[in-house]
Amino acid sequence: MTSYFIVTSHGWSASNWLxxxxxxxxxxxxxxxxRNILASKKDMNSDENLRKNIKNxxxxxxxxQNRSLDRCYDEIEKNGKxxxxxxxxxxxxxxxxxxxxxxxxxxxEYSVLNxxxxxxxxxxxxxxxxxxxxxxxxxxxxxxxxxxxxxAKDFVFxxxxxxxxxxxxxxxxAFIGASAVLGSLRLDFDAEEKLxxxxxxxxxxxxxxxxxxVSPETLSNVIQxxxxxxxxxxxxxxxxxxxMGIVNQxxxxxxxxxxxxxxxxxxxxxxxxxxxxxxxxxxVKPYQRLGYDLSFL
Numbered sequence: 001m002t003s004y005f006i007v008t009s010h011g012w013s014a015s016n017w018l019x020x021x022x023x024x025x026x027x028x029x030x031x032x033x034x035r036n037i038l039a040s041k042k043d044m045n046s047d048e049n050l051r052k053n054i055k056n057x058x059x060x061x062x063x064x065q066n067r068s069l070d071r072c073y074d075e076i077e078k079n080g081k082x083x084x085x086x087x088x089x090x091x092x093x094x095x096x097x098x099x100x101x102x103x104x105x106x107x108x109e110y111s112v113l114n115x116x117x118x119x120x121x122x123x124x125x126x127x128x129x130x131x132x133x134x135x136x137x138x139x140x141x142x143x144x145x146x147x148x149x150x151x152a153k154d155f156v157f158x159x160x161x162x163x164x165x166x167x168x169x170x171x172x173x174a175f176i177g178a179s180a181v182l183g184s185l186r187l188d189f190d191a192e193e194k195l196x197x198x199x200x201x202x203x204x205x206x207x208x209x210x211x212x213x214v215s216p217e218t219l220s221n222v223i224q225x226x227x228x229x230x231x232x233x234x235x236x237x238x239x240x241x242x243x244m245g246i247v248n249q250x251x252x253x254x255x256x257x258x259x260x261x262x263x264x265x266x267x268x269x270x271x272x273x274x275x276x277x278x279x280x281x282x283x284v285k286p287y288q289r290l291g292y293d294l295s296f297l
Contacts, residue, residue: 004073004108005086005226008093009115010184012125013209016045018115019088021241025223027231029082034060036072036090038079042244047132058139064095068103069110084227088115093188096201105199111226112201114192117209118292119182119283120259123274126178134170134177144177151183152176155276163269175270179277186281206290216242260296 007022009015011033019032019039032039035056043049050057063072076085093114117125134141148156156176160167167173195203204225211218219241220233266274275297278284284294 001228001230002082003084003111003227003230005084005111005113006069006091006096007086007088007113007115007207007226008091008096008188009089010092010122010181010188011089012122012129013115013117014213015089015115017213017244020044021219021244022086022088022223024241025084025231025233025237027083028223028227029076029079029085031076031079031087031090033057033089034064036060036063036075036087039088050133051136054137060090064091065098065102069096069099069106070103070108073108084231086226092184093195094184094191096198097191097194100198100201106201109200109202111228112195112203113222113226114188114203114206115209115212116206116290118259119185119278119287119294120263120274121209122185123175123178123182124262126181127175130174130177131171134174144180145173147180147183148173148176151180151280152276156273159269159272165269176273179273182277182283183281186283189283189286208290260293263296 007015007018016032016039019030020042022028023030023039030039031037033045035053037044072087072090073085076087096112130140130144134144156167159165165172167176192203195201207218207222212222216233216238220238223231223233263271263274278297284297288294
């Protein structure tokens with residue numbers, strides 16, 4: 001029996017790594033990102049490759065909500081024969097209700113898990129990517145600046161005055177922008193309750209990046225869940241994928257998982273920005289509900 005899965009994710013949560021290791025399984029074909037590309041190379045979403053394929057990435061952003069799930073998975077199946085077909089970060093949770101409204105129930109049945117990360121670490125990673133991305137992706141610079149102006153214009157100008165900050169400097173704008181993106185995570189949480197009402201969509205919960213990147217048992221369980229208990233992860237496969245190391249790291253940081261230590265390294269103005277957007281989108285409770293420690297904020 002062929003099975004299909006969707007690992008939704010906003011990104012900045014080791015989605016590149018997860019897609020790559022899932023595609024490495026002999027019975028799984030898995031794609032990654034809005035480009036819906038086969039996750040067969042570690043550097044598929046490196047800064048260099050993003051620069052080369054920036055137009056394709058922008059087209060993929062549009063297709064997320066303007067192409068049916070089945071059409072997307074028709075494309076995934078063209079990559080070859082497998083027992084299980086899936087994607088990671090091709091979609092965000094917020095995309096699925098929109099697709100249902102536009103295209104109705106899909107002909108396939110899809111198991112759905114959502115890949116998440118501690119919000120401090122997520123913003124830190126996004127900050128690293130935006131520092132590079134803003135230099136060549138004018139669309140991302142435009143979209144993100146628009147989010148800031150729409151939701152925090154007075155706040156950021158007051159911030160600039162208080163800290164004598166050049167908010168248009170790419171270094172500073174990258175951090176503010178990565179924090180503003182927390183609004184998209186709010187949209188995902190809001191969409192969660194809708195997923196249980198969509199025929200053909202079986203939402204099975206959340207996966208923590210902090211667990212799956214270090215725990216072979218977690219990955220093995222995820223593979224079983226996504227494949228309706230049809231596939232296993234043998235010891236050789238698990239040893240291989242966990243010896244691969246980091247894939248597509250956005251921010252050089254030897255401290256991979258300790259969000260508290262990352263937060264304490266924020267400057268005063270960065271802490272103020274992060275807290276502003278966390279409170280604006282009321283995100284403390286959803287992350288605490290999923291088991292994240294936010295007591296140090």
